[in-house]
Amino acid sequence: MNKRILAVIVALAVIVIAAVSIVAVQNSNDSADSTASVGGSAASESSSEPDAPEGSETEASTDDSAAIANDGGGDYVDYSPSVIADADGRVILFFHATWCPQCVSADGDITASGVPSGITIVKVDYDTNQDLRAEYGVTQQTTFVEVDSSGTKVQDNFVAYADPSLNAVLTALN
Template sequence: MNRRVVIIIAVLAVVIVGAVVALAVSRTPVAQEAAPTPTASTPAPPESEPGEPTAPAETQPTASAGEYVDYSETAIANAAGTPILFFHAPWCIQCKTVEEDILHNGLPDGVTVIKVDYDSNQELRQKYGVTLQTTFVRVDASGEKVESFVAYDDPRVQAVTDALL
């Protein structure tokens, strides 16, 4: 083989490998923090000027703005308002669609959606009878199943809340 052909093939191979690596790096998802993500902002209370009398504190409702949190052993017990388990798989297009809707449009006040990894939580899947990712399970404060909804065909927060709330 001609030396020029070998050099051209080597350069093309380096360019192709570089393009594949660049594409893979650009598609790597950004890691999310495990801290709760409030989906609606609560305005800060107005500050009083020095010397002004302070008004009595308003009684806050027990339910808060909707939250989206990662599953943990204590997530249900710590949930503000109605806990709903979201059986999510990172490879599932519909799961990504629902998650984007949650992050973009938020959740109703008093609802905590708890993201459960579908692939690694087989025991929870069995407990709640989950056989498909995009399943949402409303549970009571003790973790008992109240009802469930599969959002596979309609992956929107509105469809989930219409079905479960």
């Protein structure tokens, strides 16, 4: 009987190890797919899309902020101290963390959908901009804050954690 118990334990161990390996491989593939769909890893984000033809709207701007996307006529840029004052139209700060799945999803949706004309979405690193988080009362990543050209908050923050899509953000902030 001890041999049967030992055989069952070994069989279960093999099944568990196989299941964990399969899940790890799937997560690795999903992560690679998601990274590829948003234009590469966060560490290698570029200021223009690699396949964009010369002279296209997606090329990097000449100011000190790096353009991320400009497919819909608006702008999607990385945060810099001057970007809020330099932006035209509505300005929405997106508090983003590279380790946050909802942030990555929202980032991918913004990039894929394109920002509507007259709107600038400013991607603010959640981890390195604690002063901005405190200034705007941001306590959670995936928070969107609309500000005016002087940086004053225009309305209540919107946390897009449950629905990390550009449509949800624009609907909530309208």
